[in-house]
Amino acid sequence: MERGSSDEVVVVGSGIAGLTTAVLLAESGRRTRVWAREPAGRTASAVAGALWWPYRIGPEPLVGAWALDTLGVYEELADRPGETGVRLVDGVHRGARLDELGAWAGRVPGLRAVADGLAARLPLIDMPVHLAWLRERFARAGGTVEEREVTDLAAVPAAVVVNCTGLGARSLVPDPAVRPVRGQLVVVENPGITTWYTSVDHVPDASTYFFPQPGGLLLGGTAEEDAWSREPDPATAAEIVARCAAVRPEIAGARVLAHRVGLRPVRDAVRLERRSLPDGRTLVHNYGHGGAGVTVAWGCAREAALLASAAA
Structure with missing residues (x-):
């Protein structure tokens, strides 16, 4: 097995979860690499409709906090839509009701009931542009992206391995729950x-x-x-x-x-937790975001980066 430096982090996966987590780790000063089987443009994230809104993701109490954290980031990024791919756009969720949503909904600016549902001005993300921007931001922080297929998380040569493989976790972990x-x-x-x-x-x-x-x-x-x-x-x-x-x-x-x-x-619940590899090194899982990977990206990345940093 290759040897990695004692402070190095390898993030496995180049979708929205992987790149966002890698950005935060690199900007915190950690030597960070992204290993991915395919480039970001071919991930599930790249074809997402990418409207900010919790969809097919749990558990709801945690999702609300992650989503609101991410909303705050997107509201700032929307000041530079051409660069970041993030815009604030008006629209309507027909048939949705406030009393059917979690407590997070009461903290979404401008979310209101209208005749046929809920109206709001929400982040809408152009994913090809946004993923390219994340990769460039990661590179500016000193990070590198490598196209490498991982078949064994324990064989990745780094002090900390962060698993952001999405559906790939089903066979890689393995985790049949995803x-x-x-x-x-x-x-x-x-x-x-x-x-x-x-x-x-x-x-x-x-x-x-x-x-x-x-x-x-x-x-x-x-x-x-x-x-x-x-x-x-x-x-x-x-x-x-x-x-x-x-x-x-x-x-x-x-x-x-x-x-x-x-x-x-x-997955019934996002898997965001720290585990030990057989040799004592650290593995952080950050996957199972369902239809809301874009919606919770920054909130989950912050928590994953903290788990990874705590292992240093």
Whole structure:
């Protein structure tokens, strides 16, 4: 096994959880490397719709704190949208109610009840831009990213190993409690829509939402449990467009630009904890963020970085 320095940290995974955690560690002065099987642009994070909102993630009391912490960061980053990919955008969660949400909802600025749901001005993140910005920020702090496949966390040569592998943790840890919930999106030319929209659907594996991003209007979506296929399904895509067009008819004629599929790493509860490797070195887990990895990224990264630093 390679030998790593006694103060080195290796973060395994280059999605939003891995890069955000790595940034905080590097900026705290720790020598930090990111090891990833694939570049950030090919992770599940890269295809996320990326509206800040807790979705398919638990436990709720902890999620609220992580999400609010992250919201504060995004509100600052939204001052530089071209650089960070973060904008504050108005929209409506149709069918949502304040009394059905956790205590965190009362601390979201401007979140209010309207006739058909809840309205708010929330962070909407252009993920390709944001992931590139995180990687550049990590590099400025002295961090390095390496494309390396990890098959054994105990074999990673570092004093502290941080596991941010998302769905990969299912086989790597191994942890069968983390499983995929498949999400399919359609990207169309934006016919002039400037607000986001989501709807609470009664069909468990389907939803209706659209998010205006700089590269087009993102239409969704699906939530197919234990589905592993990364190939877009044409029939599903047509259903997504039809559901969104029922809300905004101008979407029906919009030219399709791309199809995207991502596998959300869902777990009953986020795994964020410190463990010891067989030789006494430290392993920190930070995975299982479901459909809200973007929403809790900074809150979870702060806690993971503290766990890693406490092991120094």
